[in-house]
Amino acid sequence: MATLREIRRRITGVKATSKITQAMKMVAAAKLRRAQDAMIAARPYSRALDVLLKDLLSNAGDEVAKSPILFGRTIREEHTDNVLLIVVSSDRGLAGAFNTNIIRFAEARIRETYAAHFASGRVGLITVGRRCSDHFAKRGYTIVQAYPGIFSKLEFQTAHEIIEQATALFNDAKYDTVEVIFNEFKSVITQRQVAERLLPVLDKQQLIETQHSKASHEYIYEPEPSEILDVLVPRHLETQVWRALLESNAAEQGARMTAMDSATRNAKDLISSLQLSYNKARQAAITKEILEIVGGAEALAKA
Amino acid sequence: MTKSIQLKIVTPTLTVFEGEVEHFSVPGTMGPFEVLYNHAAIVSKLVPGMLKFAQTGKAEEHYFVSGGFLELHQNQGIVLADGAEHSSKINIAEVESAMENVRQRYSAHEINNDQFHIELDLLAARLAVAKQS
Numbered sequence: 085m086a087t088l089r090e091i092r093r094r095i096t097g098v099k100a101t102s103k104i105t106q107a108m109k110m111v112a113a114a115k116l117r118r119a120q121d122a123m124i125a126a127r128p129y130s131r132a133l134d135v136l137l138k139d140l141l142s143n144a145g146d147e148v149a150k151s152p153i154l155f156g157r158t159i160r161e162e163h164t165d166n167v168l169l170i171v172v173s174s175d176r177g178l179a180g181a182f183n184t185n186i187i188r189f190a191e192a193r194i195r196e197t198y199a200a201h202f203a204s205g206r207v208g209l210i211t212v213g214r215r216c217s218d219h220f221a222k223r224g225y226t227i228v229q230a231y232p233g234i235f236s237k238l239e240f241q242t243a244h245e246i247i248e249q250a251t252a253l254f255n256d257a258k259y260d261t262v263e264v265i266f267n268e269f270k271s272v273i274t275q276r277q278v279a280e281r282l283l284p285v286l287d288k289q290q291l292i293e294t295q296h297s298k299a300s301h302e303y304i305y306e307p308e309p310s311e312i313l314d315v316l317v318p319r320h321l322e323t324q325v326w327r328a329l330l331e332s333n334a335a336e337q338g339a340r341m342t343a344m345d346s347a348t349r350n351a352k353d354l355i356s357s358l359q360l361s362y363n364k365a366r367q368a369a370i371t372k373e374i375l376e377i378v379g380g381a382e383a384l385a386k387a
Numbered sequence: 388m389t390k391s392i393q394l395k396i397v398t399p400t401l402t403v404f405e406g407e408v409e410h411f412s413v414p415g416t417m418g419p420f421e422v423l424y425n426h427a428a429i430v431s432k433l434v435p436g437m438l439k440f441a442q443t444g445k446a447e448e449h450y451f452v453s454g455g456f457l458e459l460h461q462n463q464g465i466v467l468a469d470g471a472e473h474s475s476k477i478n479i480a481e482v483e484s485a486m487e488n489v490r491q492r493y494s495a496h497e498i499n500n501d502q503f504h505i506e507l508d509l510l511a512a513r514l515a516v517a518k519q520s
Contacts, residue, residue: 122400129397132465136430136458240399301460306431307416315432316456319469323399 088369091362095355102351108178109344116272116337122238123269123330130323137320139301141286141294144309153251153317155291156284157260165260166206167198168228168250170282172266172328173216174336175235180343182267182275182336183215189277190216190265194225208259210246212329228253235333243326247282251321254283266328267335273342275335280328282321390424392459394440396450396466403450403471404440411440413457413466414512428460435512437519438466449474451516453509477517486510 141154171190173183194202201207209225211217214232221227229249234242250262262283267275281287286294305312391407412421414436438450455468486507493503 125401126399128395128402129399129467132395132397132458132467136456136467140430301428303458303460304427304429304431306429309430312430312432312456315454319399319455319467326399 088362088365091358091365095358095362098351098354098358102348102355105344105347105351109341109348112337112341112344116334116341119330119334119337120269123327123334126323126326126330130327133316133320133323137316138294138297139303140305140309140313140316142297143303143305144313151313153254153283154285154313156286157257165201166208166258167201168208168210168253168259168262169194169279170210170212170246170250170262170264170325170328171216171220172264172332173211173213173219174332175214175233177215178343179336179340182339182343183213183219185275186265186267186277187216187219189279193263193265193279208253210250212246213332234329235336238329238333240322240326243322243329247318247321247325250283251318259283264325264328266332267339269331269335269338272338275339280324282324285317285320391443391462392422392424392426393463394466395464396438396452396468396471398455398468398471403468403473404448406442408440408442411438411464413438414452415457422457422459422464424462426459426462429457430459431457433457433466433468435509437512437516438468438471449516449519451477451513453513474516474519477513479514479517482510482514482517486514 169190171186173186177183194207198207205226207226208228209220210229210231211220211227212231213235217227217230217232221230231242231246250259253259254262261281263279263281265277265279268278270276391409392411394404394406394408394411395402396404410421410423412419413431414434415431416434419436420431433452433455435453436451438452439447441447450471450473452466452468453470455466458465458467489498489503489506489510492498493500498506
């Protein structure tokens with residue numbers, strides 16, 4: 085049985101830990117708020133851009149089908165195309181299963197959806213956040229570029245750099261599909277792992293749809309729709325990456341807050357059970373002492 | 388008076404302005420143009436320059452936009468700016484020293500002619516807006 089001093093030491097230790105987890109929870113809560121605000125602030129732009137893009141595509145007509153960025157290249161043979169995945173994790177741990185989930189999801193995507201590509205070395209990765217950068221670097225994946233440590237000061241410029249590089253690789257025909265994989269913020273306690281295609285912008289189905297849809301208004305275009313598209317499409321892609329970064333950031337803070345909350349609660353449970361055994365041990369010691377005294381007194385009385 | 392236009396200025400990171408204006412003007416690719424009530428539906432690319440608007444009974448407001456788009460239909464306008472800042476927020480001295488920096492880098496052959504003009508024009512447009520207020 086543990087001695088009184090051992091139990092007391094453990095209680096002090098667990099209390100200290102619970103103070104840390106409690107503080108981390110508060111910090112995560114404050115960061116979560118800011119992350120959610122940033123997410124909401126980015127919405128009007130991306131919504132307006134989406135509407136504009138749809139209108140332009142339905143007006144651009146046949147030119148759409150010719151643009152590789154929008155519709156993709158004609159692939160010569162099945163699975164001879166190259167896939168670039170942008171995986172977004174966090175920089176720091178202690179966020180529950182946040183990073184494990186996204187890494188597992190990304191690996192499943194590589195080994196299942198792109199199994200044939202992976203087997204022939206046609207999958208490249210751009211890793212965002214220190215966690216997945218470290219993970220994939222250690223396991224011999226092809227890493228085109230790593231962006232560790234971007235979440236301490238999240239800026240739109242980062243989204244711009246990531247997609248600029250991906251677009252350049254796409255345009256050089258080094259990669260034919262670009263996807264972004266990230267934790268989507270569903271609520272404070274739930275994250276959903278998603279893969280979204282960035283390039284080409286449209287798949288076959290969507291191309292047909294845009295060609296048959298009508299613009300919502302008879303716009304005057306200045307300059308020509310195709311010229312506006314040249315500038316608008318990069319903006320659209322940037323916004324999509326930016327959204328992924330913001331969502332992942334908010335999801336991370338939510339996950340950390342939940343994880344730290346349950347850690348604090350576990351610590352409290354542990355403290356109360358330790359306190360109980362401490363009391364029991366103390367009581368046992370007292371009883372033992374009394375018995376000794378009584379036994380000693382009786383022995384003396386007999387003598 | 389209901390002859391006002393709903394104007395919204397948004398950037399990728401935030402909504403800069405939202406409200407009713409009497410008229411506004413934007414720096415289009417073919418030069419700046421004025422939008423009045425009942426303007427035809429238009430989508431225009433914007434170049435770096437000045438965005439002005441006037442609200443009823445208020446002084447004209449000036450913003451610098453670094454490029455983007457205008458989408459307008461039925462008196463509802465959205466400016467999708469790459470970046471936007473109010474004229475009063477621009478630090479003139481800072482812009483002037485940045486211009487000096489660009490000139491130096493050009494004379495030291497660190498940047499080519501095209502890049503020099505792009506950067507200088509952008510700063511000059513910003514300076515012009517700052518001096519408006």
